[in-house]
Amino acid sequence: MEHSLLTECTRANIAAAYLELARPIEGVRVVRPGHPLVVMGPGQPSFANFLMEFDDAEALDRAEATLRTIEVPATIWAFHTDADRAPDLPGQLRDHGFRRMSRLLCMVAEPEATPTESDFTWEQATRPVDRDTVAGFMVRQFFGHTNRHAQAGIQHGTSRSVHALFAAPSIARMTGGVMIVRSPGMAGLYCLCVHPDHQGKGLGGRLVQAVRREAHPDPVMLQCDSTLERWYQALGFRTFGHVDAYCRDR
Numbered sequence: 142m143e144h145s146l147l148t149e150c151t152r153a154n155i156a157a158a159y160l161e162l163a164r165p166i167e168g169v170r171v172v173r174p175g176h177p178l179v180v181m182g183p184g185q186p187s188f189a190n191f192l193m194e195f196d197d198a199e200a201l202d203r204a205e206a207t208l209r210t211i212e213v214p215a216t217i218w219a220f221h222t223d224a225d226r227a228p229d230l231p232g233q234l235r236d237h238g239f240r241r242m243s244r245l246l247c248m249v250a251e252p253e254a255t256p257t258e259s260d261f262t263w264e265q266a267t268r269p270v271d272r273d274t275v276a277g278f279m280v281r282q283f284f285g286h287t288n289r290h291a292q293a294g295i296q297h298g299t300s301r302s303v304h305a306l307f308a309a310p311s312i313a314r315m316t317g318g319v320m321i322v323r324s325p326g327m328a329g330l331y332c333l334c335v336h337p338d339h340q341g342k343g344l345g346g347r348l349v350q351a352v353r354r355e356a357h358p359d360p361v362m363l364q365c366d367s368t369l370e371r372w373y374q375a376l377g378f379r380t381f382g383h384v385d386a387y388c389r390d391r
């Protein structure tokens with residue numbers, strides 16, 4: 142896939158992921174539908190209070206003008222992706238009081254018919270009770286250290302979203318999981334996790350390959366910490382950009 146299309150599709154996939162995770166949380170609303178996208182809710186998590194899609198010099202000013210019309214939460218996030226065309230966006234964000242909190246790599250695996258592994262099983266959670274179980278597992282792996290209120294919000298959003306949730310080897314005996322976000326021409330891999338007692342035995346890698354099979358013929362995009370870059374490279378991914386998360390406290 143050509144680079145600018147890839148970055149556009151990536152930004153669209155991230156927006157689709159966050160909008161859908163935020164939608165079930167009480168009090169969250171889309172204050173501005175795009176360019177820039179402004180989503181505001183009552184507090185944490187970050188995907189319920191964010192700005193993104195900055196495509197011209199005035200985009201951040203338009204977002205600020207929108208924020209002045211509402212009561213804003215204590216913390217607001219801004220996500221800067223490679224698709225953003227606003228000039229010197231990092232400088233603009235700094236001037237508006239945002240500080241960079243993290244940088245994730247964006248990686249992609251082109252579609253490839255990977256063979257099915259005979260001894261691998263996973264199960265998609267479709268019943269609300271099962272989705273809640275899988276979402277709870279994911280929240281414990283990723284957000285075990287955050288406060289209970291935030292954890293409950295993330296679990297609720299994940300469970301009630303339309304995103305596909307998978308458990309391996311099964312929901313009842315779940316030791317690993319992953320979420321797939323579909324958007325036009327792309328599948329996003331999110332929330333990949335293996336319980337600490339079961340890590341290092343190959344399950345994470347097999348989940349990634351299962352996602353590639355599930356997504357086929359779409360490419361699979363993910364965001365990860367740079368420490369995982371080589372691991373994903375060994376699984377067929379290449380790095381093509383970044384997503385930077387900025388934060389501003391009231």
Ligand SMILES: CC(C)(COP(=O)(O)OP(=O)(O)OC[C@H]1O[C@@H](n2cnc3c(N)ncnc32)[C@H](O)[C@@H]1OP(=O)(O)O)[C@@H](O)C(=O)NCCC(=O)NCCS
Nearest residue numbers: 333334335340341342343344345346347364365368369372
């Ligand atoms: C990343 C994760 C899913 C891998 O699952 P797994 O079942 O242990 O993966 P595998 O057994 O297939 O592969 C293990 C390899 O991943 C490497 N690895 C795992 N986490 C890593 C990290 N944070 N940094 C660098 N390498 C890491 C291990 O060193 C190991 O390498 P080795 O095979 O050369 O020893 C698991 O460690 C996990 O759940 N981590 C916490 C959540 C997370 O970070 N998810 C990724 C989101 S993008």
